[in-house]
Amino acid sequence: xxxxxxxxxxxxxxxxxxxxxxxxxxxxxxxxxxxxxxxxxxxxxxxxxxxxxxxxxxxxxxxxxxxxxxxxxxxxxxxxxxxxxxxxxxxxxxxxxxxxxxxxxxxxxxxxxxxxxxxxxxxxxxxxxxxxxxxxxxxxxxxxxxxxxxxxxxxxxxxxxxxxxxxxxxxxxxxxxxxxxxxxxxxxxxxxxxxxxxxxxxxxxxxxxxxxxxxxxxxxxxxxxxxxxxxxxxxxxxxxxxxxxxxxxxxxxxxxxxxxxxxxxxxxxxxxxxxxxxxxxxxxxxxxxxxxxxxxxxxxxxxxxxxxxxxxxxxxxxxxxxxxxxxxxxxxxxxxxxxxxxxxxxxxxxxxxxxxxxxxxxxxxxxxxxxxxxxxxxxxxxxxxxxxxxxxxxxxxxxxxxxxxxxxxxxxxxxxxxxxxxxxxxxxxxxxxxxxxxxxxxxxxxxxxxxxxxxxxxxxxxxxxxxxxxxxxxxxxxxxxxxxxxxxxxxxxxxxxxxxxxxxxxxxxxxxxxxxxxxxxxxxxxxxxxxxxxxxxxxx
RNA sequence: GCGCCCGUAGCUCAGCGGAUCAGAGUAUUGGCCUCCGAAGCCAAGGGUCGUGGGUUCGAAUCCCGCCGGGCGCGCCA
Numbered sequence: 001x002x003x004x005x006x007x008x009x010x011x012x013x014x015x016x017x018x019x020x021x022x023x024x025x026x027x028x029x030x031x032x033x034x035x036x037x038x039x040x041x042x043x044x045x046x047x048x049x050x051x052x053x054x055x056x057x058x059x060x061x062x063x064x065x066x067x068x069x070x071x072x073x074x075x076x077x078x079x080x081x082x083x084x085x086x087x088x089x090x091x092x093x094x095x096x097x098x099x100x101x102x103x104x105x106x107x108x109x110x111x112x113x114x115x116x117x118x119x120x121x122x123x124x125x126x127x128x129x130x131x132x133x134x135x136x137x138x139x140x141x142x143x144x145x146x147x148x149x150x151x152x153x154x155x156x157x158x159x160x161x162x163x164x165x166x167x168x169x170x171x172x173x174x175x176x177x178x179x180x181x182x183x184x185x186x187x188x189x190x191x192x193x194x195x196x197x198x199x200x201x202x203x204x205x206x207x208x209x210x211x212x213x214x215x216x217x218x219x220x221x222x223x224x225x226x227x228x229x230x231x232x233x234x235x236x237x238x239x240x241x242x243x244x245x246x247x248x249x250x251x252x253x254x255x256x257x258x259x260x261x262x263x264x265x266x267x268x269x270x271x272x273x274x275x276x277x278x279x280x281x282x283x284x285x286x287x288x289x290x291x292x293x294x295x296x297x298x299x300x301x302x303x304x305x306x307x308x309x310x311x312x313x314x315x316x317x318x319x320x321x322x323x324x325x326x327x328x329x330x331x332x333x334x335x336x337x338x339x340x341x342x343x344x345x346x347x348x349x350x351x352x353x354x355x356x357x358x359x360x361x362x363x364x365x366x367x368x369x370x371x372x373x374x375x376x377x378x379x380x381x382x383x384x385x386x387x388x389x390x391x392x393x394x395x396x397x398x399x400x401x402x403x404x405x406x407x408x409x410x411x412x413x414x415x416x417x418x419x420x421x422x423x424x425x426x427x428x429x430x431x432x433x434x435x436x437x438x439x440x441x442x443x444x445x446x447x448x449x450x451x452x453x454x455x456x457x458x459x460x461x462x463x464x465x466x467x468x469x470x471x472x473x474x475x476x477x478x479x480x481x482x483x484x485x486x487x488x489x490x491x492x493x494x495x496x497x498x499x500x501x502x503x504x505x506x507x508x509x510x511x512x513x514x515x516x517x518x519x520x521x522x523x524x525x526x527x528x529x530x531x532x533x534x535x536x537x538x539x540x
Numbered sequence: 541g542c543g544c545c546c547g548u549a550g551c552u553c554a555g556c557g558g559a560u561c562a563g564a565g566u567a568u569u570g571g572c573c574u575c576c577g578a579a580g581c582c583a584a585g586g587g588u589c590g591u592g593g594g595u596u597c598g599a600a601u602c603c604c605g606c607c608g609g610g611c612g613c614g615c616c617a
Contacts, residue, residue: 029557033560034555034561035561038560044559047558047559085560086559086598087559090560131617168617171616171617172616172617173616276615280615289542292615293614293615295615297615302615302617328544328610328611329611329612330611330612331543331545332612334544335543357544357545359545359546359611401553401554402553404545405545405546406546406609406610407552408551408552408553413566416579420565420566420567424579425579425580428579428580431577481553481554482554485553485554488564492565495581496580496581496582498576499578499580503576540577
C-alpha cells in the first residue's frame with residue numbers, strides 16, 4: 001500500500017523545487033494543527049521560503065496551491081488543499097485515507113509503528129548503572145523506566161540496541177560497603193566507636209552482616225556483600241520488567257589494561273602536563289572550565305580515567321551512537337568525558353556520547369514527602385514504589401514527564417483504581433475493546449471499512465495515523481513522555497467515541513467495520529504500552 | 541561566586557527548530573446508565589505563560605537583566 005503522506009511530500013517537494021530551485025526538500029515540513037478546522041496536516045514551506053524568495057508567504061503559498069492542488073486531490077487521499085492564515089498550506093485526509101489507516105494497523109498488528117531503519121545502527125543505551133552498595137532508589141527507577149523506553153523506541157526505529165549496566169565493583173565506595181558490613185557483623189552500630197567513616201547505615205547492611213560467613217576476611221566480606229546486593233538489584237529490576245544485555249564491570253578496565261592504555265594515549269596526545277606531582281589533562285581545550293587531574297600525586301587515577309576508558313570500549317565495540325541515562329547530578333561529567341575522548345584523537349565524534357539527564361523524583365504520600373525507607377534508611381527504593389502501586393503504575397508515571405523536569409510521584413494517585421489515575425485510564429480503554437470482542441464473539445474477520453463514515457470514527461482513525469510519526473519524533477528527541485501523552489489522548493478519543501456511538505449495532509456490516517476500528521485502537525494502545533513496559537490487560 | 545536545568549490554570553504537567561498556542565489531567569460546579577464495563581462521557585468556571593527590557597510584521601517559544609527553585613563546581617566516586 002502506498003503511503004499517502006509520502007506521496008503528498010513528493011508532490012510538494014517537486015513544486016517547491018520549481019519555485020525555488022535551490023531549496024532542499026527539508027523546507028517541506030508538516031505540522032499537526034491543533035485546531036481541527038485547519039485540517040490534518042499543515043505545510044509551512046511557504047513561510048520558510050518567504051525570506052529567501054523575498055516574497056510574501058501568502059503569495060508563495062498561492063503559487064504552491066495552484067501548482068499542486070489538482071494532483072493532491074486526485075490522489076484520493078486528500079481533500080482539495082487550502083491556504084490559510086499567514087501562508088499555511090492545509091490538507092485534510094479523505095474518508096478513504098482514514099479507512100486505509102485502520103486497514104494498515106490491522107495488517108501490521110504488533111508491528112504497527114515499527115520502522116525498517118533506512119540506516120540501521122548499533123546503538124547502546126546505558127542506564128541505571130548503580131553501584132552495588134545498596135538497594136536501587138527512586139532515581140534509579142526513573143532511569144530504568146526512561147532508559148528501557150528509549151531503548152525500545154530505538155529498536156522500533158530499526159536499530160540494533162544493547163542495554164548496558166555499568167558498575168563499580170572495586171573502588172572506594174565498595175571498600176566502605178565492606179567495612180560497614182564487617183563492622184556490623186562485629187556488633188558495631190552506626191555512631192558507635194569504631195564505625196567506619198561515612199559508612200552505609202541502612203538496615204540492609206545488618207541483613208548482609210547476619211549472613212556473611214567469615215567477617216574477619218575483608219576480601220571475602222567485600223565479595224559476599226557485592227554479590228548479595230547485585231542479586232538484590234537484579235531481583236528488583238526483574239520485578240520492574242527491565243532486562244540488560246551487558247553488565248560491564250569497572251574492575252575489568254583495570255585488569256584488561258584499558259585504563260593504562262587510555263592514560264598512555266592521553267600522554268601521547270601531548271594534551272597532558274605535570275603539575276604539583278600530578279598528571280593533568282588540558283580539558284579546557286575542549287570547553288571544560290578547568291583542567292582535570294588524570295593521575296593523582298599518590299600515583300592512582302581519578303575516576304575520570306576509567307570513565308574515558310569505558311567510553312572508548314563503547315566506541316570500539318562498534319556503537320555508532322551511545323545514550324547515557326543519568327541523573328542531573330552527573331551533569332559536569334559530560335564535558336569532561338567528551339573532552340577526554342576528543343583528546344585521545346582516535347576519531348570519536350565530538351558529541352559522543354549522548355546524554356539524557358533526569359531531575360529528582362520527590363515521593364509524596366498522604367500529602368507529605370517520603371524521604372526514608374526502612375530498608376535503605378535515607379531514601380525510598382524502587383522496591384517500595386513497586387510494592388505500593390504496582391509495576392505498571394511506576395513505569396507509566398516515571399516516563400510520563402520530561403526527563404529534565406522534577407517529578408513529584410504521587411503515591412496516593414498511583415494507587416487509585418479509577419479514572420483519576422492515567423495508567424488505569426489507558427489500560428481501561430484497552431480492556432474495554434477486549435470486552436467488546438468478548439461480547440461479539442471474537443475479533444471481526446470480514447469487514448468493509450467504507451462503512452466507517454461518521455465524523456467521530458474518522459477522527460479516531462486519524463489519531464491512529466499519527467502514531468508512527470509520533471514514535472519517530474519521540475525517538476529523535478529521546479523523549480518517551482510524548483508517547484505517554486499520546487496514549488492518554490488516544491484513550492480519551494476512544495472513550496469519547498464509545499460513549500457517543502454504539503459499537504455493537506444490529507447492522508452487521510456497520511458493526512464489523514466499527515469493531516475493526518476498535519481493534520485497531522486496541523492494537524495501537526497495546527503497541528504503545530509495550531514500548532513503555534506497561535501491560536495491556538484484557539480484563540481489569 | 542561560577543556553570544547547567546527549571547519557573548505555564550488551586551495542584552501535577554504538556555506545548556518552546558516563531559506564525560493556526562493559551563492546552564491536558566486533576567480539583568470545583570452542573571448534567572448523562574431500563575441499552576456495548578459509569579474504572580466512562582458531556583458541559584461550565586479558572587492563567588497579563590515568574591518579572592523587566594530587547595529583536596521581529598509576529599514571542600510562552602529567541603537574546604539580556606532581575607527574582608525564585610533544583611543540581612553541580614575535589615589530586616571523592
